[in-house]
Amino acid sequence: MNFSQAIREAIESLSANKLRSGLTMLGIIIGVAAVIAMLAVGAGAQNTITGSISGIGSNLLFVFSGNMQEQVRNEQPLTLDDANAIADPFQVPSVAAVAPVVQGNAKVTFAGEVANTSIMGVTPDSQIVRNYELTEGVFISEDDMLARASVAVLGPDLAEKLFGRRDGVVGETIRVEGQPFRVIGLLQSKGGSTFGSQDDVLLAPMTTTTARLIRRTRERVDVIYVQAINPDQVSQASEEIAEVLRQRHRTLLGEDDFTVFSQQDFVATAQTITNVLTIFLGGIAAISLLVGGIGIMNIMLVSVTERTREIGLRKAIGARRRDILIQFLTESSLLSLFGGLIGIGLGYLIAFIVGRVAAASGTPFIPQVSLDAILLATLFSTAVGLFFGLYPANRAAGLEPVEALRYE
Amino acid sequence: MSAPDAVIRAVELTKTYRMGEVDVHALNGASLEIYRGEVVAITGPSGSGKSTMMNILGCLDRPTSGEYYLDGELVSSLNDDQLAAVRNRKVGFVFQSFNLLSRTTALANVELPLRYAGITKGRTDRARQALVAVGLANRIHHRPTELSGGQQQRVAIARALVNDPAMLLADEPTGNLDSHSGKEIMELILTLNKERGTTIVIVTHDPAIAAQTQRTIRIMDGKVEQPEAAR
Numbered sequence: 321m322n323f324s325q326a327i328r329e330a331i332e333s334l335s336a337n338k339l340r341s342g343l344t345m346l347g348i349i350i351g352v353a354a355v356i357a358m359l360a361v362g363a364g365a366q367n368t369i370t371g372s373i374s375g376i377g378s379n380l381l382f383v384f385s386g387n388m389q390e391q392v393r394n395e396q397p398l399t400l401d402d403a404n405a406i407a408d409p410f411q412v413p414s415v416a417a418v419a420p421v422v423q424g425n426a427k428v429t430f431a432g433e434v435a436n437t438s439i440m441g442v443t444p445d446s447q448i449v450r451n452y453e454l455t456e457g458v459f460i461s462e463d464d465m466l467a468r469a470s471v472a473v474l475g476p477d478l479a480e481k482l483f484g485r486r487d488g489v490v491g492e493t494i495r496v497e498g499q500p501f502r503v504i505g506l507l508q509s510k511g512g513s514t515f516g517s518q519d520d521v522l523l524a525p526m527t528t529t530t531a532r533l534i535r536r537t538r539e540r541v542d543v544i545y546v547q548a549i550n551p552d553q554v555s556q557a558s559e560e561i562a563e564v565l566r567q568r569h570r571t572l573l574g575e576d577d578f579t580v581f582s583q584q585d586f587v588a589t590a591q592t593i594t595n596v597l598t599i600f601l602g603g604i605a606a607i608s609l610l611v612g613g614i615g616i617m618n619i620m621l622v623s624v625t626e627r628t629r630e631i632g633l634r635k636a637i638g639a640r641r642r643d644i645l646i647q648f649l650t651e652s653s654l655l656s657l658f659g660g661l662i663g664i665g666l667g668y669l670i671a672f673i674v675g676r677v678a679a680a681s682g683t684p685f686i687p688q689v690s691l692d693a694i695l696l697a698t699l700f701s702t703a704v705g706l707f708f709g710l711y712p713a714n715r716a717a718g719l720e721p722v723e724a725l726r727y728e
Numbered sequence: 729m730s731a732p733d734a735v736i737r738a739v740e741l742t743k744t745y746r747m748g749e750v751d752v753h754a755l756n757g758a759s760l761e762i763y764r765g766e767v768v769a770i771t772g773p774s775g776s777g778k779s780t781m782m783n784i785l786g787c788l789d790r791p792t793s794g795e796y797y798l799d800g801e802l803v804s805s806l807n808d809d810q811l812a813a814v815r816n817r818k819v820g821f822v823f824q825s826f827n828l829l830s831r832t833t834a835l836a837n838v839e840l841p842l843r844y845a846g847i848t849k850g851r852t853d854r855a856r857q858a859l860v861a862v863g864l865a866n867r868i869h870h871r872p873t874e875l876s877g878g879q880q881q882r883v884a885i886a887r888a889l890v891n892d893p894a895m896l897l898a899d900e901p902t903g904n905l906d907s908h909s910g911k912e913i914m915e916l917i918l919t920l921n922k923e924r925g926t927t928i929v930i931v932t933h934d935p936a937i938a939a940q941t942q943r944t945i946r947i948m949d950g951k952v953e954q955p956e957a958a959r
Contacts, residue, residue, distance in 0.1 A: 635788075639812060640844070
């Protein structure tokens with residue numbers, strides 16, 4: 321018996337019992353569809369998260385006060401002077417621009433509309449470092465800083481909340497914590513929801529902010545954003561910044577009281593998290609594939625019992641042990657292979673629908689069905705069919721022809 | 729008739745089954761010879777060891793002791809797969825209940841032994857010729873469910889003959905048929921013997937069937953009853 325005959329015969333006998341074959345396949349279909357959909361959702365989530373982090377800027381570094389790993393005594397805050405020291409090209413040659421930020425939350429009102437939003441006191445360099453693009457107006461200037469001007473640049477989501485529109489807002493006067501601010505610019509949407517929306521934000525000159533909105537002692541800042549001169553220099557820059565800050569904070573010995581974090585670090589962390597998520601979801605889906613495999617085994621055992629006489633006859637007219645084994649293994653593998661193929665289609669569809677639902681609810685999120693996942697699902701489901709078909713097929717092949725022919 | 733032309737030569741066959749604590753001797757030193765071109769009936773009451781004898785002659789089972797030569801080949805000591813190959817090449821089975829595969833056509837049923845023999849060239853032609861030989865030229869593509877009992881048994885005979893076996897072994901071939909179809913099937917079997925010289929062994933308890941054969945071998949209490957009654 322050659323291969324194509326075995327397959328043709330298996331298809332004939334499977335189609336003789338269409339409902340049963342269909343229901344058996346359903347177990348595999350659901351299992352494979354779940355695996356494909358879960359892996360696709362996991363991969364999509366990873367892409368969205370890393371994409372939104374990358375949107376921040378690939379050669380960006382963050383400097384926080386405090387140490388996340390070790391307990392440090394007498395922690396000194398980061399100050400504007402620290403930021404200026406990092407900006408010094410002689411001490412820190414790998415740094416292109418520095419943007420210290422103070423941040424907090426405030427109530428913003430306009431003509432009866434109230435919005436609670438995050439406000440950031442920034443310097444003009446923020447525009448370069450944070451990659452801010454404006455759709456209209458201008459960014460905060462050095463003059464605004466010196467004059468402590470009451471001016472603000474709005475994120476598009478905030479503009480939407482206050483004015484109900486995303487354009488033509490320059491020149492309006494809004495109130496931040498009851499104090500009037502003139503809108504001078506509107507940011508382009510950055511999307512991304514990983515750290516809360518980057519679009520629901522109000523930017524004001526740092527000097528104005530510390531004087532009138534967020535009280536800070538000793539020119540303290542919350543974060544210093546640093547742009548390295550290019551992405552390859554990020555780790556170099558990180559070293560240099562740490563060196564400068566250790567000297568300034570007099571922590572040359574002992575633990576650092578600050579943390580330098582690069583965008584790559586964020587990406588790596590996010591990837592670890594989403595990988596765990598994907599493995600978790602995929603594992604749950606794999607269990608349903610296993611259950612589907614047990615379904616195949618069950619139905620193949622029934623089939624062997626039902627066809628005992630047929631097996632006896634086949635043996636009587638010359639079928640060897642191997643012929644019967646191949647016959648039943650082909651049937652179970654085909655069941656799971658077809659189930660797998662349909663499952664891939666269904667999984668693809670589910671992933672697509674999840675993507676559509678996510679898009680409709682405002683989260684741009686594209687599930688990714690990778691070729692790896694398809695190959696894995698096909699291989700795995702066929703292997704499941706082979707593995708769970710092995711016992712019933714072996715049982716069929718081992719039947720004694722005399723007994724099998726006598727079976728009623 | 730001389731010994732070298734024996735298609736079947738069984739020497740002192742015994743077969744012991746163990747049923748619980750008791751040993752049952754289904755065959756107890758049975759010897760027989762069947763010659764090429766003969767039509768022989770094997771008869772005996774139920775429990776005589778007739779079925780066991782048939783299983784061993786058909787290479788479906790091995791004797792506990794004794795030697796069995798089929799077509800000059802010692803088959804009593806072969807393993808399962810070797811026995812399968814011997815059944816495929818040298819024995820054609822015809823069963824009481826036809827035992828056709830109901831999902832496939834008459835042609836595919838007849839082709840089956842050729843498939844297991846690994847023959848691909850001219851397989852369909854040979855199967856078609858076998859069906860023509862049993863008078864089913866116009867029923868080739870029918871499924872067993874679309875055929876009458878007599879026609880189904882003809883398909884089974886065609887399947888038994890397609891590999892040109894040394895012997896056709898029929899187990900109550902007319903048992904499930906009405907008397908008319910039964911008569912036709914017996915005529916067909918006897919005609920095949922005359923025209924092709926096929927050796928035919930019919931296992932039956934029907935004296936009317938046994939009477940149509942050239943020789944009857946009676947099995948009694950696990951032994952072949954002597955003397956062999958020649959017609």
